[in-house]
Amino acid sequence: MAEQTTTQVTITPPKATRVSSGTLYRGREGMWSWVLHRITGVAIYFFLLVHILDTALVRVSPAAYNAVIGTYKTPIMGLGETALVAAIGFHAFNGLRIILIDFLPKGPKYQRLMFWIVIALWIILLIGFVPRQLMNVFSE
Amino acid sequence: MSTVLEERPAAADAIQKFTATVAIRRFDPDVDDEPRWQEFQVEMLPTDRVLDALHQIKWEQDGSLTFRRSCAHGVCGSDAMRINGRNRLACKTLMKDLDISKPVYVEAIKGLPLEKDLVVDMEPFFASYREVQPFLQASSKPDKERLQSAEQRARFDDTTKCILCAACTSSCPVFWTDGQYFGPAAIVNAHRFIFDSRDEASSVRLDILNDKEGVWRCRTTFNCTEACPRGIQVTQAIAEVKAAVLRGHA
Amino acid sequence: MTNIPDSATAPTVTKDGVHYHQHDIVIVGAGGAGMRAAIQAGAGASTAVISKLYPTRSHTGAAQGGMAAALANVEEDNWEWHTFDTVKGGDYLVDQDAAEILAKEAITAVLELENMGLPFNRTPEGKIDQRRFGGHTSEHGKAPVRRACYAADRTGHMILQTLFQNCVKLGINFFNEFYVLDLIMVEVDGQKRPAGVVAYELSTGELHVFQGKAVIFATGGFGKIYKTTSNAHTLTGDGVGIIWRKGLPLEDMEFFQFHPTGLAGLGILLSEAARGEGAILRNSEGERFMERYAPTIKDLAPRDIVARCMRTEIREGRGAGPNKDYLYLDITHLSPEVIDAKLPDITEFARTYLGVEPYTEPVPVLPTAHYAMGGIPTNVKAEVLSDNTTVVPGLYAAGECACVSVHGSNRLGTNSLLDINVFGKRAGDNAVEYVKTAEFVPLPDDSATFVQGLIQQVRTATGTERIATLRRELQESMDDNAQVFRTEETLLAVTEKIQELRERFLNISVQDKGKRFNTDLLEAIELGFLLDLAEVVVYSALSRQESRGGHFREDFPKRDDEKWLVHTMAYLTGDAHSADAGDHIKLSTKPVVITNYQPMERKY
Amino acid sequence: MAIDTGTPTIEAPRSKGVVRRGVNWEKWGWLYMRGSGVLLVVLVFAHLFTNLIAHQGGVKAIDWGFVAGKWASPFWKVWDTLLLWLALIHGSNGMRTIVNDYVGNTKVRRVMLIALLASCVILLLLGTLVVWTFSPCPANALPSDLPSFCPAQ
Ligand SMILES: Cc1cc2nc3c(=O)[nH]c(=O)nc-3n(C[C@H](O)[C@H](O)[C@H](O)COP(=O)(O)OP(=O)(O)OC[C@H]3O[C@@H](n4cnc5c(N)ncnc54)[C@H](O)[C@@H]3O)c2cc1C
Ligand code: HEM
Numbered sequence A: 001m002a003e004q005t006t007t008q009v010t011i012t013p014p015k016a017t018r019v020s021s022g023t024l025y026r027g028r029e030g031m032w033s034w035v036l037h038r039i040t041g042v043a044i045y046f047f048l049l050v051h052i053l054d055t056a057l058v059r060v061s062p063a064a065y066n067a068v069i070g071t072y073k074t075p076i077m078g079l080g081e082t083a084l085v086a087a088i089g090f091h092a093f094n095g096l097r098i099i100l101i102d103f104l105p106k107g108p109k110y111q112r113l114m115f116w117i118v119i120a121l122w123i124i125l126l127i128g129f130v131p132r133q134l135m136n137v138f139s140e
Numbered sequence B: 001m002s003t004v005l006e007e008r009p010a011a012a013d014a015i016q017k018f019t020a021t022v023a024i025r026r027f028d029p030d031v032d033d034e035p036r037w038q039e040f041q042v043e044m045l046p047t048d049r050v051l052d053a054l055h056q057i058k059w060e061q062d063g064s065l066t067f068r069r070s071c072a073h074g075v076c077g078s079d080a081m082r083i084n085g086r087n088r089l090a091c092k093t094l095m096k097d098l099d100i101s102k103p104v105y106v107e108a109i110k111g112l113p114l115e116k117d118l119v120v121d122m123e124p125f126f127a128s129y130r131e132v133q134p135f136l137q138a139s140s141k142p143d144k145e146r147l148q149s150a151e152q153r154a155r156f157d158d159t160t161k162c163i164l165c166a167a168c169t170s171s172c173p174v175f176w177t178d179g180q181y182f183g184p185a186a187i188v189n190a191h192r193f194i195f196d197s198r199d200e201a202s203s204v205r206l207d208i209l210n211d212k213e214g215v216w217r218c219r220t221t222f223n224c225t226e227a228c229p230r231g232i233q234v235t236q237a238i239a240e241v242k243a244a245v246l247r248g249h250a
Numbered sequence C: 001m002t003n004i005p006d007s008a009t010a011p012t013v014t015k016d017g018v019h020y021h022q023h024d025i026v027i028v029g030a031g032g033a034g035m036r037a038a039i040q041a042g043a044g045a046s047t048a049v050i051s052k053l054y055p056t057r058s059h060t061g062a063a064q065g066g067m068a069a070a071l072a073n074v075e076e077d078n079w080e081w082h083t084f085d086t087v088k089g090g091d092y093l094v095d096q097d098a099a100e101i102l103a104k105e106a107i108t109a110v111l112e113l114e115n116m117g118l119p120f121n122r123t124p125e126g127k128i129d130q131r132r133f134g135g136h137t138s139e140h141g142k143a144p145v146r147r148a149c150y151a152a153d154r155t156g157h158m159i160l161q162t163l164f165q166n167c168v169k170l171g172i173n174f175f176n177e178f179y180v181l182d183l184i185m186v187e188v189d190g191q192k193r194p195a196g197v198v199a200y201e202l203s204t205g206e207l208h209v210f211q212g213k214a215v216i217f218a219t220g221g222f223g224k225i226y227k228t229t230s231n232a233h234t235l236t237g238d239g240v241g242i243i244w245r246k247g248l249p250l251e252d253m254e255f256f257q258f259h260p261t262g263l264a265g266l267g268i269l270l271s272e273a274a275r276g277e278g279a280i281l282r283n284s285e286g287e288r289f290m291e292r293y294a295p296t297i298k299d300l301a302p303r304d305i306v307a308r309c310m311r312t313e314i315r316e317g318r319g320a321g322p323n324k325d326y327l328y329l330d331i332t333h334l335s336p337e338v339i340d341a342k343l344p345d346i347t348e349f350a351r352t353y354l355g356v357e358p359y360t361e362p363v364p365v366l367p368t369a370h371y372a373m374g375g376i377p378t379n380v381k382a383e384v385l386s387d388n389t390t391v392v393p394g395l396y397a398a399g400e401c402a403c404v405s406v407h408g409s410n411r412l413g414t415n416s417l418l419d420i421n422v423f424g425k426r427a428g429d430n431a432v433e434y435v436k437t438a439e440f441v442p443l444p445d446d447s448a449t450f451v452q453g454l455i456q457q458v459r460t461a462t463g464t465e466r467i468a469t470l471r472r473e474l475q476e477s478m479d480d481n482a483q484v485f486r487t488e489e490t491l492l493a494v495t496e497k498i499q500e501l502r503e504r505f506l507n508i509s510v511q512d513k514g515k516r517f518n519t520d521l522l523e524a525i526e527l528g529f530l531l532d533l534a535e536v537v538v539y540s541a542l543s544r545q546e547s548r549g550g551h552f553r554e555d556f557p558k559r560d561d562e563k564w565l566v567h568t569m570a571y572l573t574g575d576a577h578s579a580d581a582g583d584h585i586k587l588s589t590k591p592v593v594i595t596n597y598q599p600m601e602r603k604y
Numbered sequence D: 001m002a003i004d005t006g007t008p009t010i011e012a013p014r015s016k017g018v019v020r021r022g023v024n025w026e027k028w029g030w031l032y033m034r035g036s037g038v039l040l041v042v043l044v045f046a047h048l049f050t051n052l053i054a055h056q057g058g059v060k061a062i063d064w065g066f067v068a069g070k071w072a073s074p075f076w077k078v079w080d081t082l083l084l085w086l087a088l089i090h091g092s093n094g095m096r097t098i099v100n101d102y103v104g105n106t107k108v109r110r111v112m113l114i115a116l117l118a119s120c121v122i123l124l125l126l127g128t129l130v131v132w133t134f135s136p137c138p139a140n141a142l143p144s145d146l147p148s149f150c151p152a153q
């Protein structure tokens, strides 16, 4: 190859930097969708545990049930419920995406496209749900 | 005959040097308790790869920097490492393709025991490979070649490309958790034989991979496919093996 | 699964910090030749394979184009034509008995690989497909013939993988990342015999002595004496260097092959398979210049000829690019489908490393240092020779490090993958036969002393010279002075350079003083081998006052059969550090074995 | 999320010796996650829709009477039972995977897996019992809490 033009560059001596941990692995859609799927799965699981228990109170007495379900009607719980639906929505759509990847021969090829479709569907779901929910929560 | 070719200065094109900072996660177990980051300045040409940067550091600045390498063009699988947070081969990653306004972060692949600087212990990786019986098992002894149609040959072509670099396995979040998962590379190499029309032991391999640590641990995160320097459709191959296990045959 | 004696249980003892192992057969190198030998050896005897790289990292995996065998699957062919082509391609310096074995056993070698699982490309009938390659012809040079068996453009990769897979199947014992640095030779009944080898374990820095009844060297080439090379960073010729330092001869070292199509500036190889599939070399005017030099087979002429023609084109001002210093390899007339099916990897190299799209643009190329025709002299049984005829009992060599000589002064493409399989197998088989009756040669007490000293010396050196600087200067000087064209003047220039570098080598230092994975230290030791070998290459080249195959002396441009139809044998006789190579290198000759083909003028 | 490469040792893969016997839970678990997932989409969305959207007032309007109204119909009884079983087993199996992934200590892992199994079984029984032994018009309740179709009102 041709001789290089020698631009003078000064090399600064090596220096130690402070961050000692490794970098975060920069996975792409596949990895982040899995992270979200996992987090939402766990969240839903814990909600489900609580939800079965509180619903079981219907068997104790109407009063007991109504007392507990009453706490669900605070704005904070309302927001929590919104988050729950968002989580379920993502988990469900992405779950279907995973199933398609597993069972369609072309699934892995279109996984990235399917991820963005999941996001699109999820946003549509939220647009349909959130305003209604918030109206319910904050209306007197 | 003479086709007029456009003058295209390719290699010698714009021999413009540039400087870049490379941050390397150093570790020498004899001295350090913890890995530490260290930054170096390198002077690069547009055709230079991360491997050239590492060489420049080793050869001109700090001889103790340790990494593996051999072929320098992406066919031997020695130098898989994490560059800017992703697994790649240092010899296949051009410096100019990275964002050099920031340091280029280079560290060892994840999930295998760190030995020194960018070198990890590859033994667990090869142990998984050996376990899937990665060799042809065929009982007939023909005196010429076994016949195989071009289509049958094409069935497993993709997975024959594997160079056992471990970029895939060490990018897999499931493998990072406990290192017990067979990992994508072992499954890729099983796939190469499971779908070879000449092989008679696919059911054995399907059985091996139908295991607690086998194909079912794959969570389709696609990190392996993104990381594979040979462009192997790793997740696709895993999906095909899963399907074969469910079917009970290749 | 394991049907060999489990040598993992073979005795290992540790004494004074040195580990001692004992195996019937010790194989140094786990490339194609080493593993092919191991498959034979492992089935018959306790075997250890020692390799400085994980087996699958060996450079056999970089080979692309194919492996020759006259299978006649796609057109008429026979091993006799193959023998002739090999002899003629090697400019008649080939030992014809060996070439005949190579061509004959090629057929079984390919079929065996297929049976071991190698996924060759297939013909429509399902047989192994074959393609054209430089210098392979039908009817003694009439027309190019399809003789190269291939697996896309990663034939070497598939061979290496297949052999490794079969070693896994057999449960072969590998010692990976162990650098063999010395061969222990002991005099028994007045005859020097190998007792074992000494290896440096990279991960710990500890020494291991492997005692073996038979030792097989399969350490590959030494392309790193050059700067622009298709060879891996690790191809530093350690094995050849070790043999040299033991006072055993090296044969035909002046013959080094320059492959016509390395990526310009980088040396990364674009296989001859490209031209086999129809690629065309062009100069800056777009002219297919090979038509002028080799009217019959044009771009498919043997490598030495094509490389010289390319250099001539550049010298005469028809090089391309701003500095007129490279040529083009043009495959734009092939359809993308054909390219993807047959040449996927090399087109990717062009894209990745030069940013050139081979579908539509010609690729800049230049000759690149590629293959050592010379090496450790052996007979056709792969037994190492200590002079023209005497066998060293128990010592074998195969592959690129050996010189049988089936390649003469210029190797034909696809004959090396063949060589490693045919002679690797022979080395393994003959070693198994040998250990059946042979005894272990007792190890001397100071077996590891030499290597201990070597390492100690390098580790504690406190000089001022950097290894990398010396190595670069050596490689640049070799590129400038001992490349495709040589003259007495250039060769003397590089001789002087090597002398200077030898001096400066005494004043080196390594920065890494640790024990674990000390690659800094090993690079210093490797440089020692490179210097030794470069010196032999240049010294042998100086002496050969003719032009033949890969060795072209501009001051002696003619082939001189009268005087030089002989192999060169080089011996280390004195103190390797003496300034004048003539003080410590002695050259002699060895006759060429000629059976059927009398030397003729070489025209294509 | 993931362990660091800094860890000096990891166990050799599958060193504990692979003993495989009986049912291959991994395979069936994997299939179950997918099968139940498809059904759950229908079950969960219908559940959410009827409770939060279709029902006037959303979550605010849910009370004992609402539940009793739904469970008066065998259709919703079956629906919710299915939802309970499929979701809880799906969730517990998912949690099992996660515990296996991240809990390295064998003792801790065992305790957690047993806890998962136990809570799953208990909640399944409890939930099923509640749905099927539920009476929409219990005798001792305040009439105002009861749905409109109860005779007490
Ligand atoms: C880019 C390229 C393309 C090629 N294409 C073709 C082709 O298409 N057809 C063809 O026929 N030929 C081809 N060749 C040539 C052919 O590939 C080689 O000559 C051949 O593979 C050499 O095999 P080997 O087993 O002798 O050595 P290698 O495969 O190089 O193996 C050497 C082994 O020795 C070990 N070793 C070295 N030193 C030591 C030491 N000190 N201690 C322990 N172990 C050591 C290494 O670890 C390695 O395992 C090509 C070569 C190159 C470079
Ligand atoms: C609504 C429809 C649902 C669908 C389509 C669905 C789908 C899936 C699928 C396919 C998986 C397997 C993921 C994999 O193997 O990579 C999974 C995992 C999981 N699901 Fe669901 N699921 C749904 C509802 C739920 C519910 C209601 C819960 C909570 C109880 C839940 C909790 C989990 C958990 C904890 C995991 C494990 C996550 C992991 O291993 O990363 N899922 N889901």
Ligand code: SF4
Residues within 6 Å of the ligand: B161, B162, B163, B164, B165, B166, B167, B168, B169, B184, B185, B188, B227, B228, B229, B230, B231, B232, B234
């Ligand atoms: S599949 Fe790809 S990433 Fe994984 S080891 Fe093979 S070549 Fe490397």
Ligand code: F3S
Residues within 6 Å of the ligand: B168, B171, B172, B173, B174, B175, B183, B184, B217, B218, B219, B220, B221, B222, B223, B224, B225, B234, B235, B238
């Ligand atoms: S990264 Fe791991 S989870 Fe599966 S898709 Fe690849 S093996």
Ligand code: FES
Residues within 6 Å of the ligand: B068, B069, B070, B071, B072, B073, B074, B075, B076, B077, B078, B079, B080, B089, B090, B091, B092
């Ligand atoms: S050095 Fe061989 S793959 Fe990078």
